Amino acid sequence: QKEVEQNSGPLSVPEGAIASLNCTYSDRGSQSFFWYRQYSGKSPELIMFIYSNGDKEDGRFTAQLNKASQYVSLLIRDSQPSDSATYLCAVNPGRGDYKLSFGAGTTVTVRA
Amino acid sequence: GAGVSQTPSNKVTEKGKYVELRCDPISGHTALYWYRQSLGQGPEFLIYFQGTGAADDSGLPNDRFFAVRPEGSVSTLKIQRTERGDSAVYLCASSLMGAPSSYNEQFFGPGTRLTVL
Numbered sequence: 400q401k402e403v404e405q406n407s408g409p410l411s412v413p414e415g416a417i418a419s420l421n422c423t424y425s426d427r428g429s430q431s432f433f434w435y436r437q438y439s440g441k442s443p444e445l446i447m448f449i450y451s452n453g454d455k456e457d458g459r460f461t462a463q464l465n466k467a468s469q470y471v472s473l474l475i476r477d478s479q480p481s482d483s484a485t486y487l488c489a490v491n492p493g494r495g496d497y498k499l500s501f502g503a504g505t506t507v508t509v510r511a
Numbered sequence: 512g513a514g515v516s517q518t519p520s521n522k523v524t525e526k527g528k529y530v531e532l533r534c535d536p537i538s539g540h541t542a543l544y545w546y547r548q549s550l551g552q553g554p555e556f557l558i559y560f561q562g563t564g565a566a567d568d569s570g571l572p573n574d575r576f577f578a579v580r581p582e583g584s585v586s587t588l589k590i591q592r593t594e595r596g597d598s599a600v601y602l603c604a605s606s607l608m609g610a611p612s613s614y615n616e617q618f619f620g621p622g623t624r625l626t627v628l
Contacts (some may be wrong), residue, residue: 450614501553
């Protein structure tokens with residue numbers, strides 16, 4: 400079982416729609432969770448960070464965390480063509496461990 | 512200010528050769544990470560430095576891989592006897608000291624694309 404798994408893509412959504420991305424993780428004790436966006440040929444950039452159960456909103460992005468289900472999701476509202484990218488879920492175990500474990504990513508294409 | 516820089520941006524080498532990849536972190540960042548990303552996959556952790564010392568090298572795949580950070584700033588990832596399976600994008604990231612978070616973000620460099628023929 401992979402440490403971090405993401406729903407397989409690619410995901411194609413029309414402009415203005417909601418894109419929903421899912422991620423599950425295997426280490427129940429994991430403490431912090433990240434969503435990175437990676438444009439083709441570029442390096443990952445952080446877009447969301449969440450560490451407590453519930454929702455966290457930042458502009459058009461909402462991250463949701465459910466530690467009991469070991470599940471974290473990202474919603475992109477009012478999707479724009481500029482949101483077309485690969486979205487990577489990353490997990491940090493905490494407990495003095497600072498590395499990130501990444502999922503394989505979900506590629507999102509927003510159709511104009 | 513300047514971000515994380517990596518050189519070279521591309522490296523093509525032959526199987527069995529030795530390569531060095533360089534990372535220059537953001538000024539003031541004491542933590543430095545190396546990851547590698549294969550096509551269609553997420554970054555995979557290799558090694559983490561806190562200052563000059565390797566705090567966690569559990570991700571290095573075998574003893575052909577070695578990394579140094581002698582003065583606590585620039586880091587070099589060294590790969591001996593390269594194999595075709597080493598082909599990937601090698602990413603470097605830096606951050607302030609401590610656990611990753613939104614205010615202690617790991618900033619990634621542009622990566623070095625290594626191709627082993």
